[in-house]
Amino acid sequence: MAEGAAPPVVAEVRPATGSTRASRAGSGWGRRILTLVAIAAYVWLFLPILNIVVFSFNDPAGKYNLSWDGFTLANWADPFKDAQLTEAFWRSLIVAAVAVTIALAMGSFIAIALSRYRFTGNKATEVFLILPLTTPEIVLGASLYQLFLGRDVVLGQATVTIAHIMFLVSFVAMTVKARVRGFDWTVEDAAMDLGARPLRVFWKVTFPLILPGILAAALLSFALSLDDYIVTDFTRGEFTTFPIQVNNAFRVSYPPQVNVLATLILIVTLILFTIGPLSQRRRSRAT
Amino acid sequence: MAAATTDDTGLRKGRFAPYGLLSPGILWLLLFFLVPVVMLVKASLSTKPSRFAEPEFAWDFSNYTAALSEYSPEFIRSFLYAGIATVLAILIGYPLAYWIATCGGRWKNFLIGLVVVPFFTSYLIRTIAWTSILQDDGVVTGLYQLLPWVGSDGRILATPMAVVGGLTYNFISFMILPIYVSLEKIDFRLTEAAADLGCAPWRAFRKVVLPLSLPGIFAGSLLVFIPAAGDYLNARYLGSPQTSMIGTVVQNKFLVQFDYPQAAALSLVLMVIITVMVLVYSRFLGTEGLAV
Numbered sequence: 001m002a003e004g005a006a007p008p009v010v011a012e013v014r015p016a017t018g019s020t021r022a023s024r025a026g027s028g029w030g031r032r033i034l035t036l037v038a039i040a041a042y043v044w045l046f047l048p049i050l051n052i053v054v055f056s057f058n059d060p061a062g063k064y065n066l067s068w069d070g071f072t073l074a075n076w077a078d079p080f081k082d083a084q085l086t087e088a089f090w091r092s093l094i095v096a097a098v099a100v101t102i103a104l105a106m107g108s109f110i111a112i113a114l115s116r117y118r119f120t121g122n123k124a125t126e127v128f129l130i131l132p133l134t135t136p137e138i139v140l141g142a143s144l145y146q147l148f149l150g151r152d153v154v155l156g157q158a159t160v161t162i163a164h165i166m167f168l169v170s171f172v173a174m175t176v177k178a179r180v181r182g183f184d185w186t187v188e189d190a191a192m193d194l195g196a197r198p199l200r201v202f203w204k205v206t207f208p209l210i211l212p213g214i215l216a217a218a219l220l221s222f223a224l225s226l227d228d229y230i231v232t233d234f235t236r237g238e239f240t241t242f243p244i245q246v247n248n249a250f251r252v253s254y255p256p257q258v259n260v261l262a263t264l265i266l267i268v269t270l271i272l273f274t275i276g277p278l279s280q281r282r283r284s285r286a287t
Numbered sequence: 288m289a290a291a292t293t294d295d296t297g298l299r300k301g302r303f304a305p306y307g308l309l310s311p312g313i314l315w316l317l318l319f320f321l322v323p324v325v326m327l328v329k330a331s332l333s334t335k336p337s338r339f340a341e342p343e344f345a346w347d348f349s350n351y352t353a354a355l356s357e358y359s360p361e362f363i364r365s366f367l368y369a370g371i372a373t374v375l376a377i378l379i380g381y382p383l384a385y386w387i388a389t390c391g392g393r394w395k396n397f398l399i400g401l402v403v404v405p406f407f408t409s410y411l412i413r414t415i416a417w418t419s420i421l422q423d424d425g426v427v428t429g430l431y432q433l434l435p436w437v438g439s440d441g442r443i444l445a446t447p448m449a450v451v452g453g454l455t456y457n458f459i460s461f462m463i464l465p466i467y468v469s470l471e472k473i474d475f476r477l478t479e480a481a482a483d484l485g486c487a488p489w490r491a492f493r494k495v496v497l498p499l500s501l502p503g504i505f506a507g508s509l510l511v512f513i514p515a516a517g518d519y520l521n522a523r524y525l526g527s528p529q530t531s532m533i534g535t536v537v538q539n540k541f542l543v544q545f546d547y548p549q550a551a552a553l554s555l556v557l558m559v560i561i562t563v564m565v566l567v568y569s570r571f572l573g574t575e576g577l578a579v
Contacts, residue, residue, distance in 0.1 A: 030488060031390065035326025038386035042377050042401065048416035048456070049405045055419065060563050066419040113308035125309065126395045127566075130574045132320050132567040134509065138534045140553065142541055144322035166319040169312045178575070201558035227409050229520060230534075235540065242549075243411045254415065262412045269407040271401070 049266070052233040056259035063253035079264065082257045088245035089261055095157065095241060096225035097166035100218055103261040106165075107172025107215055112206070114173070115180045140167060148235065155237030160165030162224045163235040171224065172217045179213025181238055225267070324558070331551035342548055350552040358536050358553060365533040365557075369515035373452035373462075376511045377504060380462035384503075385496075388470040399467055406460050408437070410536065414524045418444060418451055421525070445527040453521035461510035465576055469503025470496075506576035509568055513561050517554075533557055 044195065059072035060066055080086040114125065144163050148155055187209075192200045229243045236244060246258055331350055335344035355362065387398045406414070421427055421443045432441045443449050448541060481491035519534030533553060540550035569577070 034386050035390065036445065037379075037382045038390075039332055041383040043407050044379075044456070045459075047420060048413045049408060051416040051420055052408055052412060055416075066415075067424075070505045091321040106315060113305040117305035119305040125313070126574050127569060128313075128316070129564070130565065130569065130577055132316060133318060134513055134561065134577065135320075135324075136513055136534075136554075136557055137559060138517040138519070138537050139324070139327070140320070143327040143536055144319065144553065145541055146326040146547070147319070147323040150294045150326055166315060169315055173312065174574075174577075179429055225405060227411075229411055230517075230538075233538070246409075246411055246415075250415070257520055258412060262408050266404075266408045270404065273407075287396045 004190050045214035051265075052259050053263050056256060056263050058101040058256055060256060060261075063255075065256040065259065067244050075260050077258055079260040082255050084240075085245055085255065085257055085261070086240070086250070088240045089242045091157070091240070094163060095161050096222050098220045099161050099168055099225050103172050103221060104218055105163045105216060107169045107217065108176050108210065110169070110173040111176035111180060111213075112210070115177050115183065129170050129173055131169055133174065137167075137228075137230035141231045144231070145234040155235055156239040159235040159237070160232050160239055160241065163231050165227060167228075167231060168221045168225060172214075172221055175217040175220065176210060176213040179216065180210050183209065219269070223269060275282050308431055310449040327551050327555060330349050330547050331555050333548045335546065335548050339569075347548070348550045351556065354549040354552040355556065357549075358533065360557075361531055361533045361536050362553075364530065365516050368451050368454060368530075368532065369512050369518075371451050371513045372458065372509050372515045374460040375451070375455040376459045377508065380459055380507065381466055381500075381504070382469055384463050388467060388473075399464070402463050403460055410457060411520060414453055416458065417449070417456070418524055421449055444525065445530075447526070447530050448530075449482050450530045453513075453525045454515040454518060457518075457521065458511045459513075462507035465506040465510065466500060467505040468576075469500040470505075473499050476576065498538040502572050503574055505568060505572060509564060509577065512564075516561065517557060 018202040024151075030241055055065055057071055057073065058068055059074065060067070061069045075081075075259065110125075110129065113119075114122065140163070144159070144166075148159055149184070153159060188201050189206055191205045192198070227248070228241075229242060232241055232244060240248065242261070245255075249255075329344055330342060332344060332346050332348065333350075334345045334347045335342045387395055387402075391398050418432055419425075423444060428441070428443050431443055432439050434441075452540055471474070475496075477495050478488075478491045481495055482488065486494070516532075517534050519532055519538050521533045522535055523532050537550045537554045540546045540553075565577070
């Protein structure tokens with residue numbers, strides 16, 4: 001199960017059902033109160049984000065960047081000032097890149113198998129797949145810790161990556177499966193009838209069709225891996241990732257560079273999520 | 288379920304291909320999910336004669352009784368906090384999802400995307416940001432102290448209130464999205480029909496919209512409750528030693544005290560309760576709704 005950061009898949013939105021707005025949301029006052037509640041909810045959702053971004057420009061007097069002491073651009077001029085933090089940041093990126101790549105392949109294959117074939121054990125596989133997502137992270141972490149400990153495996157980057165792949169496989173499989181649901185697999189038969197070999201059918205027909213689903217899963221998985229705390233805590237040994245480093249250093253300091261790096265991650269993911277749908281739209285227009 | 292809807296679009300009968308496609312991922316899950324859980328069960332039934340001795344497997348169920356009696360406050364607290372956070376997430380998330388679905392118009396996609404944006408910053412850093420917002424000499428706490436029943440020494444930080452607030456905040460997107468998905472499927476002409484037949488708006492909502500969006504509420508509740516019940520970071524940063532949760536105990540026993548049998552028992556009790564909830568849910572509503 002993903003930590004709070006898990007940015008879930010945004011639902012495909014159906015066209016409006018053609019009713020007037022007023023009748024949907026009730027009349028006058030009811031709608032006004034609802035709008036106020038919604039605005040308040042948005043303010044609440046963005047309050048910590050605002051805090052993180054604003055405090056990346058703070059010039060803290062002490063070692064903790066938690067109270068406002070004055071404006072500075074120094075943190076942004078030197079985002080990689082804290083060597084340990086920077087190293088942990090790169091290590092996080094490497095773990096995420098490796099784990100996401102492997103989990104994408106395994107998860108997509110599972111999604112294809114589940115949505116394309118009828119076979120014995122179909123239902124059981126789906127329930128089994130959902131279990132890692134609905135098991136509390138603390139249990140996933142504790143059980144992996146038991147496994148590695150019992151086998152005298154040295155905890156470190158490899159075990160952290162193994163653990164991330166484990167919770168990402170289910171996530172990728174479910175996300176891709178949701179995207180290819182209702183997909184017409186007979187186009188593969190058509191390609192085959194026209195003489196294409198199976199591997200060519202996969203790369204030229206199947207893969208481009210499931211690609212949007214895979215890309216969405218890739219972005220979300222990357223964010224999940226980058227942000228994971230609990231499972232990583234149990235499988236890391238002396239190895240530290242970005243969130244772990246932030247937590248460990250919090251006993252002695254909380255530098256503003258944390259805010260700068262967090263803001264950078266936010267900006268990059270926002271750009272990726274804006275580009276994704278745009279390029280998809282362009283592609284669909286081209287065909 | 289998916290199978291029923293894709294049957295007529297050329298779903299194939301596979302003899303070997305599906306198993307070939309499944310095997311790498313499923314093997315990985317067997318090795319690094321199922322086998323570890325079995326190891327955890329084994330550890331929970333082991334005895335540990337002394338602090339530094341290796342645990343030995345002995346069908347020793349006393350770990351469960353000892354753990355449950357010794358850590359019942361943490362257990363009750365975890366389920367209470369996670370339960371309150373789930374209810375709060377419904378109370379905040381439902382109106383927001385309903386507003387986007389009914390008043391969003393052509394901004395719907397943007398508005399629901401906006402809900403997810405905060406969750407692209409690190410979970411831990413968001414939680415630390417709350418400690419900055421709620422700090423004792425901050426604006427929020429200052430306003431809180433103005434409340435008639437709160438004195439000038441009232442705190443938000445290091446209270447159950449802050450922990451529950453943090454849990455609600457960190458997991459609320461798991462509530463909003465399934466509710467929004469279920470609301471999107473509703474044909475709102477139904478409420479117009481109800482209104483035409485003389486039904487008051489509130490009654491139309493209660494009798495038509497709410498029942499149809501219940502699957503979303505159920506899925507959201509599971510998806511908020513599960514991570515909240517096992518969490519220890521909110522309790523660590525926003526709480527005090529008096530607000531420690533079951534996750535705190537398990538983490539501490541495993542990684543600090545190296546005392547596994549009881550910690551294994553504790554985490555398994557948590558897992559069994561949650562797995563039963565998930566299986567009951569998927570029995571009635573399938574697994575689709577849980578794949579957010």
